[in-house]
Amino acid sequence: MIDVRAVNYTLQVAGRPLHILKNVSLQTKPSEVVAIVGPSGSGKTSLLMLLAGLERVTSGSLAVNGADLTALGEDDLARFRRHTMGIVFQSFHLIPSLSAIDNVGLALEIAAPELSQSQVREQASAALAAVGLAERLEHRPTALSGGEQQRVGLARAMVANPPLLLADEPTGNLDQKTGAMVIELMFNLARERGTAVVLITHDAALAARADRVLTMTQGELVEAAVTH
Numbered sequence: 430m431i432d433v434r435a436v437n438y439t440l441q442v443a444g445r446p447l448h449i450l451k452n453v454s455l456q457t458k459p460s461e462v463v464a465i466v467g468p469s470g471s472g473k474t475s476l477l478m479l480l481a482g483l484e485r486v487t488s489g490s491l492a493v494n495g496a497d498l499t500a501l502g503e504d505d506l507a508r509f510r511r512h513t514m515g516i517v518f519q520s521f522h523l524i525p526s527l528s529a530i531d532n533v534g535l536a537l538e539i540a541a542p543e544l545s546q547s548q549v550r551e552q553a554s555a556a557l558a559a560v561g562l563a564e565r566l567e568h569r570p571t572a573l574s575g576g577e578q579q580r581v582g583l584a585r586a587m588v589a590n591p592p593l594l595l596a597d598e599p600t601g602n603l604d605q606k607t608g609a610m611v612i613e614l615m616f617n618l619a620r621e622r623g624t625a626v627v628l629i630t631h632d633a634a635l636a637a638r639a640d641r642v643l644t645m646t647q648g649e650l651v652e653a654a655v656t657h
């Protein structure tokens with residue numbers, strides 16, 4: 430699913446190079462659930478941004494689902510993102526003026542413009558039911574709890590059935606119990622559908638539920654433990 434080899438990622442900050450990722454390699458299989466842990470500022474989000482095609486590597490190779498992201502232009506990258514991955518963020522990033530079903534429906538429309546309005550509603554509604562929110566379809570984000578908002582975020586990321594789910598501290602804004610529930614849901618959905626997952630978390634207990642745990646330390650990625 431993911432094939433990252435000898436990736437370096439360097440930004441120029443105040444005229445000086447900042448080496449954010451150093452010789453990072455990572456190979457994952459389809460359906461594999463990988464957790465990345467590590468201290469704040471170690472480069473975890475930067476790696477996710479590269480995997481999402483939202484930033485570009487400085488050197489090295491990076492392929493996702495068979496596509497060489499270093500060779501794609503911006504339009505192809507955008508198309509690739511729409512069809513290949515769902516992304517869940519720490520701060521939910523829902524559109525405040527839209528109901529839960531419209532937040533999810535909009536993502537589906539973008540990924541699958543050929544669908545009719547009624548198909549979009551039907552599939553968005555099913556995606557929300559899959560995260561336990563069948564009774565909250567018309568709620569706007571402000572009328573939902575944090576855990577519910579993140580479940581909408583998860584439904585939005587999964588509604589087009591992407592082969593890869595990227596999650597950047599999806600429980601970071603939730604209390605421990607709610608966070609554990611959202612992760613449980615995410616892992617269950619991913620396993621049911623064979624979705625590969627790359628999850629960034631500060632929570633070692635949540636990370637331990639993944640197939641593999643890797644640790645990022647000062648821009649270097651190492652395999653931490655085999656959990657199963």
Ligand SMILES: Nc1ncnc2c1ncn2[C@@H]1O[C@H](COP(=O)(O)OP(=O)(O)OP(=O)(O)O)[C@@H](O)[C@H]1O
Binds near residue numbers: 447467469470645
């Ligand atoms: N656009 C940028 N300009 C300057 N520095 C940056 C930029 N993006 C990232 N950095 C720096 O690169 C380092 C890695 O950042 P990154 O967000 O990847 O870390 P992280 O491991 O995800 O941290 P956290 O757990 O706190 O989210 C940090 O020191 C950060 O300040």
